Amino acid sequence: MQESEKELREVAKKLLLEKKVDLIIGYEEGTLPLRTRPIFIREADETKKLVWNFRCENNLCFYLKMAKERVGIVAKGCDIRSIIGLIKERQIKRENIFIIGVPCSGIIDRKKIEDILEGRELLEGIESDSQIILKGEGLEEKVDKDKLVHASCKSCKYRNPVLYDTLIGKEVSQGEGEEYSDVEEFASKSDNERWAYFNDEASRCIRCYACRNVCPACYCPQCFVDQSLPTWFGRTLHPSDTLIFHIIRTLHIAGRCVDCGACSRVCPMNIELRMLNKKAEKDVKELYHYEAGISLEELPPMATFKMDDPQEFIK
Amino acid sequence: MRKGDRLKEKIIKKEQIGKWLEKLGKDYEIWAPVKKNGLVSFYPIQSAKEIYFDFLNSKKTPKDLFFPQSEVLLSFPKEEVGKEVKTILQKPRIIFAIRPCDAKSLALLDQVFDSEDYQDPYYVERREGILLVGLACTHPQQSCFCTSVGGGPFEKAHLDLVMADLGDGKYFVEALTQLGEGLMQRDDSLQDVQEKDREKLAKTKEEAEEKVKSKLVTKGLEKKLDKIFDSPLWDRVHQRCLGCGICTYLCSTCHCFALLDEKDKARVKRIRNWDSCMFPEFTVEASGHNPRISNRERMRQRVMHKFNYFVERYGETACVGCGRCIQSCPVNIDIREIIEEIRNE
Amino acid sequence: MNDLYHPRSVVIKKTVIENEARDIKTFELVFLDQEEREKFEFSCGQFAMLSVAGAGESPIGIASSPLDDEYLHFTVKRYPTGVVTTALHSLEEGSEIGVRGPYGNFYPLKAMEDKNIVIVGGGFAFTTLRSTIRYLLHDKNRSRFKDITVLYGARTPGELIYKSELKQWEERDDVNMYVTVDRGEEDWKGRVGLVPNILSEVAPSSENSIALVCGPPIMLKYTMPPLLDLGFSPERIITSLERRMSCGIGKCGRCNIGSKYICKDGPVFTYKELRELPEAAV
Ligand code: SF4
Ligand code: SF4
Ligand code: SF4
Numbered sequence: 050m051q052e053s054e055k056e057l058r059e060v061a062k063k064l065l066l067e068k069k070v071d072l073i074i075g076y077e078e079g080t081l082p083l084r085t086r087p088i089f090i091r092e093a094d095e096t097k098k099l100v101w102n103f104r105c106e107n108n109l110c111f112y113l114k115m116a117k118e119r120v121g122i123v124a125k126g127c128d129i130r131s132i133i134g135l136i137k138e139r140q141i142k143r144e145n146i147f148i149i150g151v152p153c154s155g156i157i158d159r160k161k162i163e164d165i166l167e168g169r170e171l172l173e174g175i176e177s178d179s180q181i182i183l184k185g186e187g188l189e190e191k192v193d194k195d196k197l198v199h200a201s202c203k204s205c206k207y208r209n210p211v212l213y214d215t216l217i218g219k220e221v222s223q224g225e226g227e228e229y230s231d232v233e234e235f236a237s238k239s240d241n242e243r244w245a246y247f248n249d250e251a252s253r254c255i256r257c258y259a260c261r262n263v264c265p266a267c268y269c270p271q272c273f274v275d276q277s278l279p280t281w282f283g284r285t286l287h288p289s290d291t292l293i294f295h296i297i298r299t300l301h302i303a304g305r306c307v308d309c310g311a312c313s314r315v316c317p318m319n320i321e322l323r324m325l326n327k328k329a330e331k332d333v334k335e336l337y338h339y340e341a342g343i344s345l346e347e348l349p350p351m352a353t354f355k356m357d358d359p360q361e362f363i364k
Numbered sequence: 365m366r367k368g369d370r371l372k373e374k375i376i377k378k379e380q381i382g383k384w385l386e387k388l389g390k391d392y393e394i395w396a397p398v399k400k401n402g403l404v405s406f407y408p409i410q411s412a413k414e415i416y417f418d419f420l421n422s423k424k425t426p427k428d429l430f431f432p433q434s435e436v437l438l439s440f441p442k443e444e445v446g447k448e449v450k451t452i453l454q455k456p457r458i459i460f461a462i463r464p465c466d467a468k469s470l471a472l473l474d475q476v477f478d479s480e481d482y483q484d485p486y487y488v489e490r491r492e493g494i495l496l497v498g499l500a501c502t503h504p505q506q507s508c509f510c511t512s513v514g515g516g517p518f519e520k521a522h523l524d525l526v527m528a529d530l531g532d533g534k535y536f537v538e539a540l541t542q543l544g545e546g547l548m549q550r551d552d553s554l555q556d557v558q559e560k561d562r563e564k565l566a567k568t569k570e571e572a573e574e575k576v577k578s579k580l581v582t583k584g585l586e587k588k589l590d591k592i593f594d595s596p597l598w599d600r601v602h603q604r605c606l607g608c609g610i611c612t613y614l615c616s617t618c619h620c621f622a623l624l625d626e627k628d629k630a631r632v633k634r635i636r637n638w639d640s641c642m643f644p645e646f647t648v649e650a651s652g653h654n655p656r657i658s659n660r661e662r663m664r665q666r667v668m669h670k671f672n673y674f675v676e677r678y679g680e681t682a683c684v685g686c687g688r689c690i691q692s693c694p695v696n697i698d699i700r701e702i703i704e705e706i707r708n709e
Numbered sequence: 710m711n712d713l714y715h716p717r718s719v720v721i722k723k724t725v726i727e728n729e730a731r732d733i734k735t736f737e738l739v740f741l742d743q744e745e746r747e748k749f750e751f752s753c754g755q756f757a758m759l760s761v762a763g764a765g766e767s768p769i770g771i772a773s774s775p776l777d778d779e780y781l782h783f784t785v786k787r788y789p790t791g792v793v794t795t796a797l798h799s800l801e802e803g804s805e806i807g808v809r810g811p812y813g814n815f816y817p818l819k820a821m822e823d824k825n826i827v828i829v830g831g832g833f834a835f836t837t838l839r840s841t842i843r844y845l846l847h848d849k850n851r852s853r854f855k856d857i858t859v860l861y862g863a864r865t866p867g868e869l870i871y872k873s874e875l876k877q878w879e880e881r882d883d884v885n886m887y888v889t890v891d892r893g894e895e896d897w898k899g900r901v902g903l904v905p906n907i908l909s910e911v912a913p914s915s916e917n918s919i920a921l922v923c924g925p926p927i928m929l930k931y932t933m934p935p936l937l938d939l940g941f942s943p944e945r946i947i948t949s950l951e952r953r954m955s956c957g958i959g960k961c962g963r964c965n966i967g968s969k970y971i972c973k974d975g976p977v978f979t980y981k982e983l984r985e986l987p988e989a990a991v
C-alpha cells in the first residue's frame with residue numbers, strides 16, 4: 050500500500066509538471082476515522098496529499114462529467130469501467146482523460162463496520178495489510194479486512210484495470226466472479242415477499258437522490274425525476290412513489306451499470322440498491338451476453354438492435 | 365417558554381422506565397429512538413424494550429415529526445378550488461430521548477414557523493401537542509459541535525423534561541416545565557435525589573462536555589460572511605459536492621420546502637414537500653433561468669443561510685452542531701472545515 | 710390564520726391574448742364571493758399566487774389597479790416547462806381557479822404624491838407598472854401626482870402588451886407616453902430604439918421625481934446609468950425583482966437574494982437597496 054501511494058504521488062506530480070494534465074482527481078484523507086475523500090489538485094506540490102488504500106470508496110467519475118480541462122484521474126477497476134461507459138456514450142473524450150489505473154483488492158464497506166460497532170462510535174481505525182483495528186471508547190477490535198470488503202468488490206472480476214494510461218503498483222488477484230446467489234435466492238421468494246421487501250426498502254428512501262447523482266451511468270441533463278411537464282411519478286415519500294423512482298432508474302442503467310457500488314455506499318438510509326441493479330445486470334448478461342464497461346467498441350444492448358435479440362416480450 | 369416553574373428532580377432506575385412509560389402511554393403516543401435496518405430513528409413505541417437507549421444520535425432528525433418531509437396541506441375534489449385538511453394529532457405525543465441539539469433546532473424552527481406575523485397552522489398544532497423529553501448526551505461524537513453554537517450535551521433549554529444516564533443503572537430526571545412535571549408525577553415510584561446522585565450528575569456532565577472536542581469560533585462569523593460573498597473560497601469548498609440532498613434533509617434546522625399538486629381521478633392534493641437548496645431545480649424559474657447556476661452558488665447559499673442570513677433575520681445561527689451533515693455527506697464535506705476556512709479568509 | 714395556504718375561488722371572466730406569439734394572456738378574474746374581493750386589499754406592485762387545481766401554484770404580479778374593484782387582472786406568460794402557466798393558458802372563460810394573496814411589498818405610492826413620476830418598462834415586465842399607471846391616471850388620483858412620463862419598450866411590435874390601453878394613454882394629454890421597439894416591422898410607425906437610448910433622448914427631469922423601472926435584467930442593467938446621469942439618486946429609482954417562489958410568504962427559502970426574501974421584503978426595491986444585495990443581477 051505504502052509503495053503504491055508513493056508511486057501514485059510521483060506519477061501525479063510528473064503529469065502536472067510536464068503539463069500533460071491540468072488537474073488530478075484523486076483521494077486524500079478525510080476528517081473522520083477511516084474516511085478518505087475526493088481531492089482536486091492543480092499544483093504539483095499538493096500531490097503529496099494523495100492517498101491510495103482500501104478506503105478510497107468514492108467513484109470519482111462524477112467529476113469527469115463536468116470537467117472542462119485535461120484530467121488525470123485515479124481509478125479503480127470499476128471506476129475505469131465507468132469511464133469506458135462514459136467515453137462510449139460520448140460524455141467525455143478519451144483524449145482528455147489520463148487514467149491512472151490502480152489495481153484494487155476491494156474497498157471496505159463502512160456499513161459493515163457500523164454493524165460491528167453496534168452503535169458505539171469509531172474513534173480511530175488503524176490499518177495493516179490484512180486487518181483493521183477498530184478503536185473507540187472501551188472498544189478495540191481486530192477485524193479481517195476480507196470481512197469488511199464491499200459486496201460489489203467481493204465478486205469483482207475486474208480488479209485489475211481493463212484500460213489505463215499508467216498502472217500503479219502490481220496486479221492483484223481477481224475476485225470471486227459472477228455472484229448472483231443473492232439475486233437468485235431473492236428471485237425464488239414469493240411475489241408477496243419480494244414486494245414487501247422492496248416496499249420496506251423504499252419506505253426509508255428520503256429522495257435525496259445521492260444514488261443518482263453519484264452514479265456514472267446517470268448523466269441526463271434533466272433526470273426524469275426532475276421533470277414536471279410531464280410529471281412521471283408522484284413527489285411524496287410514499288413507497289409507491291419512491292419505488293417507481295428506483296425501478297425506472299434501474300431500467301435506465303440496465304446494461305450500463307458496472308456494479309461499482311457507489312449508489313449503495315452513498316445512501317444515507319442503508320437502502321440495498323444493489324439487489325435491483327444486480328438483477329438488471331444478470332438479465333442483460335443472460336439475454337444479450339453483454340457486460341458493461343469492458344470494451345470501448347461494443348455498444349450497450351439498450352442502445353442497439355440486433356436481429357437475433359430476444360423478443361418474447363413483444364406480444 | 366413557560367418560565368418560573370418550580371424545579372423538580374427525581375431519580376429513576378433503568379428498569380423502572382418501562383413502567384413509567386406504560387403509564388404515560390395511556391395518554392400519550394410515545395416516540396422514541398428505535399434501531400431498524402442498522403439505523404436509529406424515532407418511531408412510535410409500545411414498550412420501553414423497543415427503545416435503543418445507547419444511540420449516539422438518530423440518523424434523521426425528529427424535526428419531521430413537526431414539519432414532515434411530505435405533508436398534505438389541502439385536499440379537495442377536483443371541481444373545488446381548495447379545502448383545508450385539518451391535521452389533528454390523534455393523541456398528544458411525547459418525543460422520548462430527544463437530544464439537546466435537536467430540541468434547540470425546534471426553537472429555531474419556531475422562529476420560522478411560529479413567529480408573530482406568521483403561524484404555520486400545521487407546525488404550530490404539532491408543536492403544541494408534542495412534549496419533549498430530552499436525553500442528555502453522555503457520548504457526544506467527534507462530529508458534535510453543539511458547544512460552539514450555544515448548546516451542550518447536557519443543555520436543558522426547550523425541553524419539558526430532561527434525563528441523564530448516571531451510568532449506575534440510574535437516570536437523573538428533571539422536570540423543566542409544568543407539563544414535564546406532570547409526566548414525572550405520573551409515577552410515584554420515582555425516587556428522591558441523593559447528594560451522591562447530584563455529584564454523579566455533575567461529573568457525568570463535565571465528562572460529556574469534555575468529549576465535545578470540536579471547538580469552533582462562530583462569534584462574528586456573520587460579519588465575516590458579509591464581506592466574502594464573492595471570495596474564491598466558494599470555488600474551493602464546493603468542488604467535491606455531489607449536489608445531493610443529504611446534508612439538508614438530515615439537518616436539524618434546514619426547513620426549505622416546495623408546494624405542489626398531486627392528483628388522482630377524483631381528488632387534488634396540495635402537498636408541502638421538503639426541498640433542498642443543494643438541488644439545481646430549487647431555484648430554476650419557469651423561463652429556464654437559474655440564478656444559482658452551479659454547486660458553488662448553492663453551497664454558498666447553504667452556508668450563508670445558516671451562518672449569516674438566519675442570524676440577520678432571527679439573531680441566531682441556524683446550526684445546532686449536531687454533525688449529521690458531516691457524518692452522512694458521501695464525500696466528507698465538513699461544515700467545521702468550511703467555518704474554519706471562512707474565519708481564516 | 711388557519712387558511713394560510715387556502716386559495717380563494719375566482720372565475721375567469723375574460724381572457725385577452727396580449728402578444729403575437731400568443732403566449733402572454735391577461736386573465737380577468739372575479740371572486741365567487743364579492744366579499745372576498747373586498748378583503749383582497751392590495752397595492753400596486755404586489756403579487757398573488759394563482760392556482761389551477763392539480764397543476765399547482767404560481768406567483769403572478771397583479772396587473773389591475775386597486776381601484777378596479779370588481780375584478781383582478783393577471784397577465785401570465787406561458788413557458789414550455791411551466792406546469793401552472795400552461796394549465797392556466799389552457800383554461801376557458803368561466804373556469805374556476807384559486808387566488809391566494811396579496812403578497813409582497815408595493816411601490817411607494819404615498820411618497821410619489823406631488824412628485825413627477827417616470828415609469829420605464831420593458832417587454833412582459835410591465836404588468837405591475839400597468840397596475841400603477843391605471844392607479845395614477847384614475848380620476849380620483851391624477852391631481853395628486855405631477856407630470857407622469859411612461860416609457861415602454863419591447864423587442865418587436867408584436868411583443869408589446871396592453872396595446873389598446875397604450876393607445877388610450879397616448880391620446881391623453883396628462884401623461885407623456887413613449888412606446889418603442891428594438892426592431893420595427895413594416896407597418897410599425899412608432900419609435901424604434903432601445904429603452905435606455907430613448908430614455909436619454911427623452912431626458913425626463915429628475916427634479917422632484919421618482920422613477921419606477923421594470924424589465925428584463927439586461928434592460929435594467931442598461932437603464933440604470935442613464936437614470937443616474939439624469940440625476941435620479943439611487944433611492945429614488947424603484948424596481949421590482951423576480952425569482953422562483955413557492956410559498957409567497959418568506960418561508961420556503963428559495964427566492965432570497967442575500968438575506969432578503971423577494972416575496973416578502975420585495976419584490977419592490979430601491980436601486981440603492983438593490984446595489985447592497987449580493988448576487989443581484991443589476
Ligand atoms: S447503479 Fe450504482 S453500482 Fe451501478 S454504476 Fe450506478 S452507482 Fe455504480
Ligand atoms: S441515496 Fe438512498 S435515500 Fe437517497 S434517494 Fe437514493 S435510495 Fe433514496
Ligand atoms: S451531502 Fe455532501 S455531497 Fe451532498 S449536497 Fe451536501 S455537501 Fe454536497
Ligand code: SF4
Binds near residue numbers: 617670682683684688
Ligand atoms: S448544518 Fe450540519 S451540524 Fe449544523 S444543524 Fe445542520 S446537520 Fe447539524
Ligand code: SF4
Binds near residue numbers: 463504509685687
Ligand atoms: S451535538 Fe451536542 S447535543 Fe447534539 S448529539 Fe452531539 S453532544 Fe448531544
